[in-house]
Amino acid sequence: MINIFEVNETNKMIEQENLDVRTITLGINLLDCVCDDLEELNNRIYNKITVVAKDLVKTGEEIEREYSIPIVNKRISITPIALVGASACQTSEDFVTIAKTLDRAAKQVGVNFIGGYSALVSKGMSRADELLIRSIPKALACTDRVCSSINVGSTKCGINMDAVKLMGEMIKQTAEETKEEDSLGCAKLVVFCNAPDDNPFMAGAFHGVTEADAIINVGVSGPGVVKRALEEVRGKNFEELCETIKRTAFKVTRVGQLVAKEASKMLNIPFGIIDLSLAPTPAVGDSVAEILEEIGLERAGAPGTTAALALLNDQVKKGGVMASSYVGGLSGAFIPVSEDQGMIDAVKEGALTLEKLEAMTCVCSVGLDMIAIPGNTAPSTISGIIADEMAIGMINQKTTAVRLIPVIGKDVGETVEFGGLLGYAPIMSVNSFSCEKFVSRGGRIPAPIHSFKN
Amino acid sequence: MKKTIITVVGKDTIGIIAKVCNYLADNKMNILDISQTIVQEYFNMMMIVDMNNSDKPFGEICSELEKLGEGIGVKIKCQHEDIFNKMHRI
Numbered sequence: 225m226i227n228i229f230e231v232n233e234t235n236k237m238i239e240q241e242n243l244d245v246r247t248i249t250l251g252i253n254l255l256d257c258v259c260d261d262l263e264e265l266n267n268r269i270y271n272k273i274t275v276v277a278k279d280l281v282k283t284g285e286e287i288e289r290e291y292s293i294p295i296v297n298k299r300i301s302i303t304p305i306a307l308v309g310a311s312a313c314q315t316s317e318d319f320v321t322i323a324k325t326l327d328r329a330a331k332q333v334g335v336n337f338i339g340g341y342s343a344l345v346s347k348g349m350s351r352a353d354e355l356l357i358r359s360i361p362k363a364l365a366c367t368d369r370v371c372s373s374i375n376v377g378s379t380k381c382g383i384n385m386d387a388v389k390l391m392g393e394m395i396k397q398t399a400e401e402t403k404e405e406d407s408l409g410c411a412k413l414v415v416f417c418n419a420p421d422d423n424p425f426m427a428g429a430f431h432g433v434t435e436a437d438a439i440i441n442v443g444v445s446g447p448g449v450v451k452r453a454l455e456e457v458r459g460k461n462f463e464e465l466c467e468t469i470k471r472t473a474f475k476v477t478r479v480g481q482l483v484a485k486e487a488s489k490m491l492n493i494p495f496g497i498i499d500l501s502l503a504p505t506p507a508v509g510d511s512v513a514e515i516l517e518e519i520g521l522e523r524a525g526a527p528g529t530t531a532a533l534a535l536l537n538d539q540v541k542k543g544g545v546m547a548s549s550y551v552g553g554l555s556g557a558f559i560p561v562s563e564d565q566g567m568i569d570a571v572k573e574g575a576l577t578l579e580k581l582e583a584m585t586c587v588c589s590v591g592l593d594m595i596a597i598p599g600n601t602a603p604s605t606i607s608g609i610i611a612d613e614m615a616i617g618m619i620n621q622k623t624t625a626v627r628l629i630p631v632i633g634k635d636v637g638e639t640v641e642f643g644g645l646l647g648y649a650p651i652m653s654v655n656s657f658s659c660e661k662f663v664s665r666g667g668r669i670p671a672p673i674h675s676f677k678n
Numbered sequence: 679m680k681k682t683i684i685t686v687v688g689k690d691t692i693g694i695i696a697k698v699c700n701y702l703a704d705n706k707m708n709i710l711d712i713s714q715t716i717v718q719e720y721f722n723m724m725m726i727v728d729m730n731n732s733d734k735p736f737g738e739i740c741s742e743l744e745k746l747g748e749g750i751g752v753k754i755k756c757q758h759e760d761i762f763n764k765m766h767r768i
Contacts, residue, residue: 226759228713228724230766231683235755289737291761478764 238293242448242510243476245483246503247297248284249339249424251431251439251496252276254303258311265312266325273300273329273338276438276493281334283490287483295483296505296645300330301429301441302340310352316359323363323370330369337412339429341372344419347381347668349390357387360394364409365401371427377417377614379621382671388614389663391415392607396630399599403632406640410629411562411594415610417617417624422497423553428590428625439496440488441553444480445503446472448510450540454518465519466539473500473543481548499553500544501589502536504564506647512536512557513566524566525576533557534587554623556589562642562649563594571650578609578652586616591625596640596649599632606630608659611669619672681710681759682727682736684743688752690721698725698754701746705739706731721752726759 237243257268277300284298302308305322313319323341330338341363343353360372374391377383395410402409414428421432424441431439453472457464480498488495504512513524519532537556545551559581561567570576578595585591591613597606610626617624631640634651641648686698695714702709702725711726732739740756747754 225711225726226683226762226766228715228722230762231685231724232722234762234765235685286737289740290758292755292757293761475765479761482760482764 237446237449241446241452242505242507243446243479244294244296245442245480246445246501247299247424247426247443248280248295248483248487249299249301249429249441249443250277250280250491250493251301251422251435251441252303253431253435253437254308255433258308260311262312262318262321265309266321269308269322270325270329273302273326274332277333277335279491283487286490287486291482293479293483297336299335299424299426299429300333300338301424301431302326302338303431303433304340304342304344306343306350306353306356307433309356310350313352313355316355316362319356319359320362320366323359323367326370327367335369337369337371337426339371339373339426340431341370342374342430344375345384345387346375346378347384349384349387354390357390357394360413361397361401361409364398364412371412371429373414373416373419373428373430375416375419376610377618379418379618380671383417383611383614383618383669385611385663385668386666388610389604389607391610392603392605392663395606395628396603399630399632406634406642407599407629407631408642411627411642411646413627415614415626417614418622420553420623424499425501425503425554427627435496436494438493440484440491440493441496441499442480442484442487443499443501443503443553444476445501446476447502447504447512447515449476450502451509451511451515451518454515458518462535466535469536469539470543473540474547477544477547495550497550497552498544498548500540500548500551500555501553502540502557504558504560505645506563506565508565511564511566512559513564513570517566523573523575524570525580529580530583530587533559533584537588554589558590558593559584559588560594561652562596562647563645564647568647568649571652578654582612582616585613585624586620590623591617591627593625593627594629594646594649595627596629596631596651597654598635598651599630600635601630601654602658602660604658604660604663605654607663609654611663615669680730682729683757683759683762684725684727685755686721686723686747686752688721688747690716690719691750694721694750694752695723697746697750698743701743702727705734
């Protein structure tokens, strides 16, 4: 039987080390809403979401109470809207009406984000895809809870450079449209390579076309728990370090698995996957950068950071895979800048640069995340950064993403405040040399060779 | 049978166990196991309880126990045992 020490250990993780379930995300297929008439399409989307998700928040809260474990977010992911709206939407404005419908539905059921204002364009853009992408700045400016993601590349198809170029422009326009709120719109917009169909984390969640009608995916968290466990093995060798991370990741993931199963049973919706991610929050003691420091770096970004992060990421997966039958999504350590106090400090002190962050993304999920850059950064430069990150994903057969926020009216040395889970960020400097000619070539980068891997 | 773990943590004082046990008895809950320690004058108790015969819903029992705890200056927490089993048993 369970003993008092085990009970105390679990409760200490929850009360003092920020152990929580980061999100229960309900994936909803909207393909059966498709119709030619825009108004009818909007009605169907609203009805389907509000019916399928009506008990989501209530169920989440019930589970929270039963196990006394915080479930920070309850969210919804939906079929990429470029597919759903393709036959009804003739203009970008038409797509914006769908964004407004999604926002209304999200507010009605009480979720804090709804993801899937998305298009999958890794090889080419359909007319609808392009209309949706061009509607993003407006859509994100006039909604509160809608998140958008665009998949512009994959290992199988290469990188759609036309889409990369367009996204550089759209990120900049989104920043302009939401400049009153420090370009907050860009925090809800992600560009992906190899985007997973079952990711429960925002802003990149969407309900892939390979998924069932409705599905429950759960994202766990727990950087604070890992950090605290590592304090016990200070100065010990790598074997003990790795063993400790694995054991902790196992425990954290088991809680996620329990919550996912319970939610699935209560909502009568099948369980999809657990996303084993170390997702930080701006709260002190809930930081991935602090884990890197505990591993032995003075600050995140110091030489050795990439190796430490590679080790951390791999051990989290090894421990987590054992704890759940179905692991998916992004699964790894997240390194967003604005959402992680340790990362923010590292940037402020000059330990961490954009280039080092890029190197770090080679060995962990997900990518250049929540990075504030000067508002006067050229769209082509943003496209260049996206292209670099997509190339890392394409060649290494992993998911990579870019969520950059060009903060209009602000420059290096200033700070931007997003509030809540999105945190705050110092503006990071961007290499000022141009890539305009590269980005403007047009067309796509071919898919990489899948053999000769040396 | 779904078991519930009740933990009581706080400054030691007379009658903590009595008050909690009385509440459990009044609400038809059977205690299966109790363990208790004092760490640096802090009272630390765990009970494994069978609530199946209780008429009240789980949420209500949780908040009533919480309130009871506030009255005696301790923190009382009620959780289904699954969270501990999952975490500590393969």
